[in-house]
Amino acid sequence: xxxxxxxxxxxxxxxxxxxxxxxxxxxxxxGFLSPDSLAQIGEHLGISTSAVYGVAxxxxxxxxxxxGKYPITICRGTACHVKGSSTILEALKTELxxxxxxxxxxxxxxxxxxxxxxxxxxxxxxxxxxxTYAAMTPSKARKLINKYRKxxxx
Amino acid sequence: xxxxxxINLFDSxxxxxxxxxxxxxxxxxxxDKPVLLVGAGTCGLGAGANATIRAAKEYLETNKIDADIVRxxxxxxxxxxxxxxxxxxxKSRLSLKQxxxxxxxxxxxPVLAGKLPEEQDHIFGQFRPTGDQxxxxxxxxxxxxxxxKTQTRFVLAxxxxxxxxxxxxxxxxxxxxxxxxxxxxxxxxxxxxxxKSGLRGRGGGGFPAGVKWKLANKTQSxxxxxxxxxxxxxxxxxxxxxxxxGDPHRLLExxxxxxxxxxxxxxxxxxxxxxxxxxxxxxxxIDECKKRNLLGDNILGSDFSLKIxxxxxxxxxxxxxxxxxxxxxxxxxxxxxxxxxxxxxSGAFGKPTxxxxxxxxxxxxxxxxxxxxxxxxxxxxxxxxxxxxxxxxKIRLTxxxxxxxxTSLRQIIFDIGGGIPNDRKIKxxxxxxxxxxxxxxxxxxIEIDYESLKTVGAMMGSGGMVVMDEDNCMxxxxxxxxxxxxxxxxxxxVPCRIxxxxxxxxxxxxxxxEYKAADLxxxxxxxxxxxxxxxxxxxxxxxxxxxxxxLSTLRWFKHxxxxxxxxxxxxxxxxxxxxxxxxxxxxxxxxGLCKKKxxxxxxxxxxxxxxxxxxxxxxxxxxxxxxxAFDAVKAF
Numbered sequence: 001x002x003x004x005x006x007x008x009x010x011x012x013x014x015x016x017x018x019x020x021x022x023x024x025x026x027x028x029x030x031g032f033l034s035p036d037s038l039a040q041i042g043e044h045l046g047i048s049t050s051a052v053y054g055v056a057x058x059x060x061x062x063x064x065x066x067x068g069k070y071p072i073t074i075c076r077g078t079a080c081h082v083k084g085s086s087t088i089l090e091a092l093k094t095e096l097x098x099x100x101x102x103x104x105x106x107x108x109x110x111x112x113x114x115x116x117x118x119x120x121x122x123x124x125x126x127x128x129x130x131x132t133y134a135a136m137t138p139s140k141a142r143k144l145i146n147k148y149r150k151x152x153x154x
Numbered sequence: 155x156x157x158x159x160x161i162n163l164f165d166s167x168x169x170x171x172x173x174x175x176x177x178x179x180x181x182x183x184x185x186d187k188p189v190l191l192v193g194a195g196t197c198g199l200g201a202g203a204n205a206t207i208r209a210a211k212e213y214l215e216t217n218k219i220d221a222d223i224v225r226x227x228x229x230x231x232x233x234x235x236x237x238x239x240x241x242x243x244x245k246s247r248l249s250l251k252q253x254x255x256x257x258x259x260x261x262x263x264p265v266l267a268g269k270l271p272e273e274q275d276h277i278f279g280q281f282r283p284t285g286d287q288x289x290x291x292x293x294x295x296x297x298x299x300x301x302x303k304t305q306t307r308f309v310l311a312x313x314x315x316x317x318x319x320x321x322x323x324x325x326x327x328x329x330x331x332x333x334x335x336x337x338x339x340x341x342x343x344x345x346x347x348x349x350k351s352g353l354r355g356r357g358g359g360g361f362p363a364g365v366k367w368k369l370a371n372k373t374q375s376x377x378x379x380x381x382x383x384x385x386x387x388x389x390x391x392x393x394x395x396x397x398x399x400g401d402p403h404r405l406l407e408x409x410x411x412x413x414x415x416x417x418x419x420x421x422x423x424x425x426x427x428x429x430x431x432x433x434x435x436x437x438x439x440i441d442e443c444k445k446r447n448l449l450g451d452n453i454l455g456s457d458f459s460l461k462i463x464x465x466x467x468x469x470x471x472x473x474x475x476x477x478x479x480x481x482x483x484x485x486x487x488x489x490x491x492x493x494x495x496x497x498x499x500s501g502a503f504g505k506p507t508x509x510x511x512x513x514x515x516x517x518x519x520x521x522x523x524x525x526x527x528x529x530x531x532x533x534x535x536x537x538x539x540x541x542x543x544x545x546x547x548k549i550r551l552t553x554x555x556x557x558x559x560x561t562s563l564r565q566i567i568f569d570i571g572g573g574i575p576n577d578r579k580i581k582x583x584x585x586x587x588x589x590x591x592x593x594x595x596x597x598x599x600i601e602i603d604y605e606s607l608k609t610v611g612a613m614m615g616s617g618g619m620v621v622m623d624e625d626n627c628m629x630x631x632x633x634x635x636x637x638x639x640x641x642x643x644x645x646x647x648v649p650c651r652i653x654x655x656x657x658x659x660x661x662x663x664x665x666x667x668e669y670k671a672a673d674l675x676x677x678x679x680x681x682x683x684x685x686x687x688x689x690x691x692x693x694x695x696x697x698x699x700x701x702x703x704x705l706s707t708l709r710w711f712k713h714x715x716x717x718x719x720x721x722x723x724x725x726x727x728x729x730x731x732x733x734x735x736x737x738x739x740x741x742x743x744x745x746g747l748c749k750k751k752x753x754x755x756x757x758x759x760x761x762x763x764x765x766x767x768x769x770x771x772x773x774x775x776x777x778x779x780x781x782x783a784f785d786a787v788k789a790f
Contacts, residue, residue, distance in 0.1 A: 017503075019485035020468055024427065058487040058644070060469030061427055077389030078584060078620045079546035081634050087780055094753075094777075114428065115471065115638065116389035119200045120546035120620075121232025121553055132200040138780040 003029045004037050008044045016045055023056055032063045060115075068103045068110035070148045073127040077116030080124040084137070088124055089113075091138035095145050108152055109145070158338045159455040161330050161446075163322055180326035183285030185243040188221035188266060190214075193237035193314055195228035195399045196392075196431055201235035202254050209258035210238070219266060227400020229314025230554035231301060234278065237314075240265045246283035248290050250276050301551055304569050306532065306540050306558040309516045313400030313554075318435050321442035324403040330448055332522035336411040337456045344415040345371055348518070351526035352538030357383055357474070357511030358589065358615045359695075360537075360604040369498040370416040370506045378418040379507040382409055382515055383479060384425035384432070387471040388587030389638065391618035393542040394512035396554050398425070398432040401516075402439035406462065408515030410448065411522055413460050416508050420461050424479055427466040436464055471588075471642035475694045476501075476509045478644065489646045490694035511616070513542055533559035537603035545571050547620035548578065557602075564598040567621055578623040582710065586615025588635045588642075589699035591706030592628065611706040613699070627728035628711035629718050633661040635703035643696065650697030653688030657681065657704055664718050665729040671720045678715065682708060730776045733789040737778075739764035741786035748778035748787065 007025045011018050019041070026037050033056055042052040056062045074089055089111075093099060096109050103110040119125050122134035126141065133144060163180075164173045178184035190210055194203045207223060214221055229237065234251035238261070241247040245268065250261055253276065264271045270292055271277065279296040283289045296302050316323045324330070336344055349364025370378060382405065386394040398405060405423075413421050425433060440462055443449040451459045465483050472478045473488040480502045482488040501507025517539060521529045530538050537559040543566065546552045550572035557566060563583060567573065574580050582594045591612035593600075600606045604614050622631065640654035660681050663669055669677050685701030685708075692698045708715065717723045724732040737748070737757075744762040756772045759765030767778065779787045 015485075017483065017485040020482065021466065024466060024468065055485070055487055058470060058489075059467075062468065076638075078587070078618065078634070079390050079552075081389075082547045082620060082622055082626050082631070087776070090775075090777075091780065115387060115469075115642075116391070117196075117428065119197050119232070120390055120392060120544060121197050121235075122200050123546060123552075125200065134200055139783075 004040055008040070011044070014045065016047055019045060019047070019052065019055055020059070023052075023062060027062060032066050034064075063112075065103060066107075067112075069108050069152065070128050071110050071112060073112045073114050073117070074100075075115075075117040075119070075123070075125045075127075076113050077120060077123075079120035080116075083123045085124040087138050088126065088136050088141050091141045092126075092145070095142050108149070158334050161325055161334060161448075161454070163325055177326055178285055180320075180323050181284075182241060182247065183287070185241060187243065188219070189224060189241045190221055190262075191224045191226045191239040191241070191247070193228055193235055193239075194225035195314075195396060196429075197228050197232040197396075198235045198237065199431070201232075203236040205255035206236045206238060206253055206258060209255040210262065213259050213262050221266075224317045225319075226315065227313045227318050228396045228554065230310060230396070230556075231551060232553045233551055237278065242266070242268060244286060244288060246287045246289050247281040248293060249278040249280065249296065251278040252276060300572070301553075301555075301570055304561065304565055305556055307556045308520050308540050309397060309404070309513055309542055310400070310554065310556045312404065313396060316401065318400055318402055319438050321403060321439065321446060321448075324401070328523070329403055329519070330407055332519040333407045333410045333448065334454055336414055336522050337454060337458055341371055341415055341417060344411070344522075347526050348415065348521060351521045351529040352533070353514065353517055353521060353529065354537065354604060355511060356513035356517070356541065356614075356616070358586065358613065360614055363510060363514055366498055366508060366510075367412070367415050369496070370418075370508045373499050373506040375506050377420070377503075377505045378416055379502045379505055380409060380413045380416060380418040380421040381479065381483065381502065381507055381509045382421065382423045382512060383474065383476075383509050384423055384429075384512045385467045385473050385479060386426060386429075386512075386616060387474050387642075388589075388616050388618045390546055390584070390620045391544050391587055391616045393544050393554055393617050395426075395429050395432050397512055397516050397542070398429070399435055402432075402435045403443075404516045404519060405436075405512055406439055406443055406449070408510075408518035409462060410453065410460060411518045412508065412510060412515055414458050416506075418508070419459050420463070422463050422465050422483055422502070424465045424467055424473070424483060427468060433464060433466065440464075470644070471638075472644045472694070472696050475696055478694065479509065480507065487644070489644045490696075492693060513617070534601060534603040534606075536605050541602065541614065541617055543617045543619045545619050545621070547584075548574055548580075548623040548626070549621040550575050559603045560601045562599050562601050563593060566602075566619070567598065571621070574621065574623050578625065581622045581624050581626060582628070584620040584622065584631065584703075585618070586613040586702075587618045588639050589613065589695065589702055590615045590618070591702045592622070592631065592710060593706075594710040597710075611702070611709050613702070625726050625728070627665075627724050627726040628707045628714045629661065629664055629724075630726075630728045632703045632707045633658065633665055636661055636700075639696070639700045643700070647691075647693040647697060649688050649691035650693065650700060653684055653692070653697070654700050657684050657688065657701065660684070661704070664715065665724075665731065667718075667722055667729070667731045669719045671722075674716065674719045677719055678708075727789050730774045730789075733774060733776070734769065735767050735772060735774070735776070735778060736788050736790065737765050737767055738786050738788055739766075741784055743784055743786070745783070747781050747783070751777045751781045753777065 042049040238253040280293045345367045354360045470488045478488040478490040497507045542556045582592045636658040645651045685704045689701045742764040749757040
């Protein structure tokens with residue numbers, strides 16, 4: 001049984017109110033939501049693919065392309081903003097040559113913006129994978145990227 | 155009403171003496187071995203608490219010391235984490251700050267031997283001794299520290315103190331007694347008691363909780379729901395997360411009380427998926443409750459049953475709005491709908507539903523236990539009890555504080571928060587997130603309550619409090635919030651969808667210096683009109699409050715708008731398009747880094763000689779300013 005069927009089997013007699021939990025579990029399993037999985041989810045719940053897509057695109061959590069090997073999440077909450085997170089985002093964008101929501105060609109990095117991680121005391125904050133990096137500056141961010149590039153090579 | 159069984163922590167065959175001994179252990183009044191307690195909320199983990207715990211384990215193993223390590227929530231002072239508390243048998247609990255992994259061994263060695271460490275910088279303070287404990291000589295009491303002294307901690311009382319994964323500890327600290335008391339009361343009496351207490355919604359609106367409950371109680375239906383709104387989407391607010399991570403049982407107890415009051419046998423917790431640790435703690439807490447018959451069928455032998463389901467939000471700010479949240483629970487797009495009917499009459503799946511915020515629910519156990527009169531004695535005429543605020547931004551002690559309503563903003567920022575770092579001057583404070591407003595320095599003496607904040611153009615909101623200093627540009631702040639709001643506008647109603655976008659475009663043009671001095675009146679007029687129309691004509695609270703950051707900055711910081719448009723100047727040096735960059739030949743080392751980074755080749759200069767910027771080629775990106783390691787790039 002492939003991943004998505006495995007997830008759907010956990011929701012065997014679920015109704016349309018389980019759509020969001022299913023989307024969350026499928027994304028966790030596959031990394032993103034492909035057109036095929038959206039269609040399969042719709043079929044499972046007896047709702048149209050367009051309705052599934054409508055719900056999925058409404059919420060920020062859902063992605064429709066794979067993340068980078070080292071997904072970068074940058075907090076753009078208020079506390080981070082007043083401590084300069086926009087300059088860090090700029091630095092990441094120029095260093096990686098991608099926009100938020102995109103993945104680098106080599107598949108190493110992706111940038112996602114999150115409204116607030118809730119770690120305002122450590123602002124400005126970025127996450128690479130599950131690792132939190134506090135009190136960032138543009139130059140620290142660039143150094144960090146290089147560290148991860150080296151890690152990928154070794 | 156059937157008899158409510160009392161909550162017994164221990165089996166009936168445990169002797170009274172043994173029960174007392176175990177109780178003292180659970181309350182940590184009397185220990186049989188040392189305990190290390192590490193602040194391991196999201197903030198603590200971000201500061202490296204996991205590495206601290208690993209190092210502490212290693213130290214204990216190497217030195218063959220038998221001691222427990224307990225992960226606790228956040229005590230509220232995020233800036234001094236990782237926090238490591240040590241409690242030795244017969245001694246009060248000592249709290250050490252900024253204990254990164256490399257400091258663990260050198261701090262634990264003296265402390266485990268009963269001596270204060272020589273590194274004074276790491277001593278945070280001690281708890282008051284209880285039971286058979288003696289105090290540490292030379293360590294301040296936590297409740298005497300300025301940070302805690304002016305606080306009144308009801309909701310946060312257990313946060314950072316008890317083990318959030320242990321229901322026994324919560325019960326030992328008096329937990330679930332209020333739930334048992336509430337179950338013995340009639341629904342009407344319960345609603346009446348909460349109305350009398352004056353508790354108002356802590357999520358932002360400030361609607362009296364008891365009044366809302368009565369409405370749901372009156373509606374006849376075969377099924378009713380309680381929804382706990384833990385979709386803490388306000389950037390700059392994290393109190394709900396901290397309460398759930400640090401004291402999840404307080405929320406669950408509040409939910410039992412509220413569900414009983416409205417007659418709901420099913421409750422949802424709608425929580426942000428971005429809070430994995432809080433979700434984990436809730437799952438454990440719900441499980442523990444089920445084992446002890448505090449959730450499930452016939453709770454504590456009463457005829458009341460309750461099932462709690464966790465629903466993970468999927469990241470949509472608008473879902474903080476009641477009707478949008480309900481659509482999301484139903485698996486639909488989180489778009490709001492017109493009210494009436496109010497959710498209390500027709501909510502989730504068309505059934506009467508009460509939606510309460512985390513902090514509102516977490517207040518209930520104390521209200522029921524100590525009575526409405528006690529709660530109503532704290533606070534101001536119209537706003538009772540306390541409020542938790544998340545202090546962040548340009549402030550020394552970032553963290554969570556809980557104060558009695560009526561405390562002034564100045565007290566919170568300067569007495570508790572320690573004021574502004576780096577000798578900078580405070581400019582204002584943003585309260586209530588994107589729906590709130592900026593309060594200027596001259597209004598900091600107002601006493602906080604729901605009404606007083608409205609008079610200065612702000613609102614209580616959920617309790618985010620972001621402090622700004624003179625390096626923050628208020629036009630930029632308004633732009634920041636508008637950028638957020640227009641992205642989060644669900645698009646259902648035109649005034650919000652188009653209005654927020656238009657306001658953002660105007661603010662972007664102001665910050666980019668695209669207006670001329672002659673445009674001043676036209677721009678200001680347009681912006682204000684757009685703000686008012688959006689506020690009046692939008693469908694839900696998101697759009698109705700969306701103009702607040704613009705209106706409040708226009709009201710208190712109009713001069714900054716005038717400077718931007720009229721003089722092409724940004725006094726805080728934030729709006730880079732309005733700045734001129736120059737390199738100071740005295741400080742420049744000629745390292746060439748700025749030249750390398752400049753995207754428009756505007757910087758020239760030979761290696762090891764002072765560089766210059768060609769103003770004609772400069773695109774004002776500011777990369778040179780960010781890159782220079784010698785502060786040689788100046789902005790005017």
